[in-house]
Amino acid sequence: MTDLSVANTAKKTAFDVDAIRRDFPILSQQVNGKPLVYLDNGASAQKPVAVLDAMDRYYREMHSNVHRGAHTLGDRATVAFEGARETVREFLNADSTREIIWTRGTTEAINLVANGLAPQLKPGDEILVSQMEHHANIVPWQMIAERTGAKVVPVQITPEGELDLESFNSLLNDRTRILAITHVSNVLGTVNPVAALVQQAKARGVLTLLDGAQAVPHYRPDVQALDCDFYVFSSHKLFGPTGIGVLYGRAQLLEEMPPYQGGGEMIERVSFERTTWNTLPYKFEAGTPAIAEAVGLGAAIEYLGRLDRRALETAEKALLDRANQLVETVPGMEIIGTAKHKVPVMSFKIAGLHPSDIGTLLDQQGIAIRTGHHCAMPLMDFYGVPGTARASFAFYNTLDEVEQLFTALQKVQRLFA
Amino acid sequence: MTACEQTFLNNPLGKDTTLEDVLDGFEFLDDWEERYAFIIDLGKQLPSFPDEARTEENYVHGCQSQVWLIHHYDEESGKLFLLIDSDAMIVRGLAAIILVALNGKTPRDLLATDIDELFEKLDLFRHISPTRGNGLRAMVGKIRDTAARVAAA
Numbered sequence: 158m159t160d161l162s163v164a165n166t167a168k169k170t171a172f173d174v175d176a177i178r179r180d181f182p183i184l185s186q187q188v189n190g191k192p193l194v195y196l197d198n199g200a201s202a203q204k205p206v207a208v209l210d211a212m213d214r215y216y217r218e219m220h221s222n223v224h225r226g227a228h229t230l231g232d233r234a235t236v237a238f239e240g241a242r243e244t245v246r247e248f249l250n251a252d253s254t255r256e257i258i259w260t261r262g263t264t265e266a267i268n269l270v271a272n273g274l275a276p277q278l279k280p281g282d283e284i285l286v287s288q289m290e291h292h293a294n295i296v297p298w299q300m301i302a303e304r305t306g307a308k309v310v311p312v313q314i315t316p317e318g319e320l321d322l323e324s325f326n327s328l329l330n331d332r333t334r335i336l337a338i339t340h341v342s343n344v345l346g347t348v349n350p351v352a353a354l355v356q357q358a359k360a361r362g363v364l365t366l367l368d369g370a371q372a373v374p375h376y377r378p379d380v381q382a383l384d385c386d387f388y389v390f391s392s393h394k395l396f397g398p399t400g401i402g403v404l405y406g407r408a409q410l411l412e413e414m415p416p417y418q419g420g421g422e423m424i425e426r427v428s429f430e431r432t433t434w435n436t437l438p439y440k441f442e443a444g445t446p447a448i449a450e451a452v453g454l455g456a457a458i459e460y461l462g463r464l465d466r467r468a469l470e471t472a473e474k475a476l477l478d479r480a481n482q483l484v485e486t487v488p489g490m491e492i493i494g495t496a497k498h499k500v501p502v503m504s505f506k507i508a509g510l511h512p513s514d515i516g517t518l519l520d521q522q523g524i525a526i527r528t529g530h531h532c533a534m535p536l537m538d539f540y541g542v543p544g545t546a547r548a549s550f551a552f553y554n555t556l557d558e559v560e561q562l563f564t565a566l567q568k569v570q571r572l573f574a
Numbered sequence: 575m576t577a578c579e580q581t582f583l584n585n586p587l588g589k590d591t592t593l594e595d596v597l598d599g600f601e602f603l604d605d606w607e608e609r610y611a612f613i614i615d616l617g618k619q620l621p622s623f624p625d626e627a628r629t630e631e632n633y634v635h636g637c638q639s640q641v642w643l644i645h646h647y648d649e650e651s652g653k654l655f656l657l658i659d660s661d662a663m664i665v666r667g668l669a670a671i672i673l674v675a676l677n678g679k680t681p682r683d684l685l686a687t688d689i690d691e692l693f694e695k696l697d698l699f700r701h702i703s704p705t706r707g708n709g710l711r712a713m714v715g716k717i718r719d720t721a722a723r724v725a726a727a
Contacts, residue, residue, distance in 0.1 A: 189606070511662035513638045518664075521606040529638060543640065543661065572611055573663060 172468040177553050180205040180460070184553060191523025194558045199343055199502055199549030200527050201393045202374055204457070208397055211456035212449045223448055224422065224439075238448050241455030242438070248458045249388060249405050250379040255437040256411065259446050262402035263370040264293040266389035267337070269404055269441060270366055271297040273414030274335060280306025282334040285363075287312040287320060287349075288539050289342045292532040294368045298337060307334070314539065318345035318494035320354075329357060336365045340372035344531045344547065345494025346477075346502030348372070355385050364410070370394055374551065375473060375500045377466060380405050392450065396551075397457035401450035404441070411437050418443040469552040476550045476559055477501040483563040487570060493545050501550035504531075507570065512546040515569055522565040581621050582646040582655035587670050588677030591619060593692070596674050600696050610664065617666030620673075623659035636712030639665050643713065645720050652680050654721055658713065668710055671696070676717055681725035689714050 178184050181203045186193050195203060219233035226232070242254045251257060260266040278284075284298045288311045298309045310333075313324035320338075329336070336358040341348050355365045366387040369378055373390045380388045387410075391402040406414075416423055416434055420443035425433040434440045480503050484490050489508030507515060516528035529544040530537045537544060548562055596616070603609045627644045634641040639662035646655045656677050658669040675692050676684050693710070 511639055511665075513662045514664050518610060521610070568607075572607060573614065 172465065172472055174472065174553065174555050177464070178555075180207070181553055182206060182209075188523045188525070189521050194524040194554075194561055196548040196550060196554065196558070196562060197525045197527050198374065198551040198554075199371060199394070199547060201399070202396045202551055203553070204396055204398065204453075205460050207460040208453045208456045212398065212453040215449045215452045220449070222445055234448055237452045237455075238446070241451040244455040244458050245403055248377060248462075249403075250381050251405050252381065253408060256405055256408050258404040258406065258411070258438045258441045259451055260389075260402045260404050260441075261400060261447070262391040262393070263368060263389050264297075264391075264402075266387075266402055266404035267293055267366070267368065268297045269417045270387050270389070270406070270414075271301045272417055273411075274364065275301040275305055276415065278302075278305040278307040278334060281332055282307040283310050283328075283330070283332045284308070284335045284337060285310050285312060285325075285328055285333050285358075286337050287339065288314045289318065289320070289345060289347065289533065289536050290337075290339055291343050291368065291370070292534070293370075294337055294339060294366075295535070298335075311535065312338070314536075317496055318342065318347050319496045320347070320349050322350075325354065326357075329361065329363070331361070333358070333361065333363050336363050337368070338366075339368040339370075340378065341369075341375070341500050341502075342494065342533075342536075343371045343502070344504050344533050344536055344545065345496060346371075346499040346504070346549075347494060347496035348376075348498040348500060351385070352383050355383055359384065371500065371502070375470065386410055392454040392457065395454070395457055396461065397454035398447075398450040401447045401454055403454075408437060411441070416440050416443070420444045422446075464552075472552050473501045473550060476554055476556065477503065479556050479559045480548070480550075480562070483559070486563055487566045489570075490566070493540055493542070502547065503549070504545040504547045506542060506545055507566070510569070510573055512544045514573070515546045515566070518569040518572060519562075519565050522561075522568065524562055524565050526562075578624055579646055579648075581624075582657060583648065585621050585655065585657065585673065585677060586619055587616075587673035588675070588679075591616070591670075591674055593674050596671055597695065610667075613667030613671070614663050615667070616670035616674075617663050617668075619670055620659065620666050621657060623657055627657075628659070634709075634712050634716050637665065637709035638662070639709075641665060641669070641709070641713060643716050643720075645717075645724070647681075647724050653678050654681050654684060654724055656717060656720075665709065668698070669713060671698075672710070672713055672717070676714075681721040684721040685718060685725065 183203050215237060219230060219237055221230035221234045223235045223238045242257050246254045246257050284307055286295055286309060302309050310328055312328055313321040315321050340351050351367050358365050365385045367385045369388050369390040373395045386407045388405040393399040423435050423440050423443040425435050491506050493504040512528035516526055519526055527547045599612055603612055628642050632642045632644050634643050639660050641660045644657050656673055660666050675689055
């Protein structure tokens with residue numbers, strides 16, 4: 158433990174946040190006459206020049222449709238597009254690019270899996286989720302539950318915002334068919350012990366899906382080590398473009414699942430008598446894909462690969478620690494989600510203030526946060542709040558910005574006094 | 575006359591606090607802090623809202639915070655009286671501005687009032703987010719629908 162912290166301190170000096178901020182041009186602007194302090198990374202992260210350039214270059218030099226044209230541009234586009242798939246495979250440590258499906262994002266990926274597994278479900282089957290899920294990992298399951306007679310069962314959480322393992326153990330039973338759970342909570346920042354949960358689920362033959370949307374900006378997941386059946390995430394939270402995301406799925410399961418959408422690309426042969434499906438991953442990629450976005454996501458992952466991920470984690474932890482220290486400077490401020498293992502996400506409430514009032518008045522001071530229910534209404538119900546204010550940090554945020562947030566919160570409080 | 579009707583008729587917004595007061599007030603505010611402090615203060619003038627009226631029927635959809643609207647048509651004077659409630663203070667303030675402009679008018683006068691012009695004069699939209707702007711429009715929309723219904727009855 159001591160050795161590790163020494164190593165981290167040594168690397169911390171090598172971590173130059175000013176240099177990193179120069180990679181993100183959007184950060185150096187003024188909002189409402191104040192320097193922008195962007196603390197809404199949990200909703201969507203900003204993009205480095207490497208991503209913008211990769212997409213620009215793609216459109217300027219190589220755009221054409223993929224897998225089709227008998228010409229040079231078509232080849233270039235296909236090489237770039239499939240190269241990005243390989244980059245994602247490596248990022249997740251998946252076994253094969255056959256297991257990497259492009260989707261529009263996390264939401265579509267979960268819908269795809271839910272629909273693909275629906276034929277295997279029967280009345281009385283249970284789909285285990287948790288109280289802290291984003292609606293994207295609740296509603297698709299509810300929709301197929303309605304179709305199949307299965308039931309969506311939530312694992313309870315503790316007041317600190319950790320998964321209640323007793324509840325998990327008692328709810329995981331012979332009727333459980335699917336465990337669909339978030340790796341990291343978008344509201345609480347809690348990092349769930351997903352490897353252990355997957356292991357327990359698998360021992361009972363339960364299929365497992367991990368929602369990695371909030372995890373990948375902070376950790377590099379290893380799907381083989383996690384041993385999950387499905388892992389999903391969105392590009393735009395991982396410093397890549399919007400409109401694209403990833404479904405990792407175990408090849409054998411993907412083979413068994415029916416296609417999600419029909420159309421071009423996903424077929425092997427079409428006739429009015431009989432149509433057959435393309436091989437993986439194309440079976441699940443009907444229509445012309447988001448090619449430039451795939452290239453952009455590949456560039457984002459490569460950009461992150463050039464940074465010292467351990468140093469970034471240390472820097473992010475320093476941001477959260479500083480924020481936690483400063484909570485007491487705002488009377489009546491309370492953190493929602495105090496799990497031991499957290500990413501730098503801070504949901505909070507301030508006595509007497511509505512989250513939307515806090516958000517509006519922080520925006521006047523150039524500070525961007527998220528307010529509302531964060532697409533996690535069951536979690537809001539658990540805490541008995543209509544919504545929270547949430548500051549979510551990325552490695553390009555500075556300690557000075559954390560301090561500015563608290564100075565601004567004090568000002569907000571004075572205004573309402 | 576019921577207590578609730580009294581609340582409607584005694585609402586200071588649009589009666590004691592006039593549009594001129596608000597316009598004059600805004601004129602001398604330079605920075606965002608003064609502007610919002612003024613809006614928040616206006617919100618404090620909203621009369622208390624009856625608990626039992628916080629129903630789905632009276633809920634204004636499209637706002638970030640919870641907003642309720644009820645009305646009372648005074649047959650004697652032919653005027654429409656409004657009460658708005660919200661759990662967010664800035665929304666209460668913006669609701670107060672709307673009431674200053676629209677409360678206690680005949681439905682016909684209410685429908686003839688150009689509220690967008692007022693918002694423009696106050697330069698409100700420049701200082702509030704598009705989502706908040708949508709909430710404002712949702713409130714105004716529900717008030718205008720109510721006025722149109724009463725006028726047609």
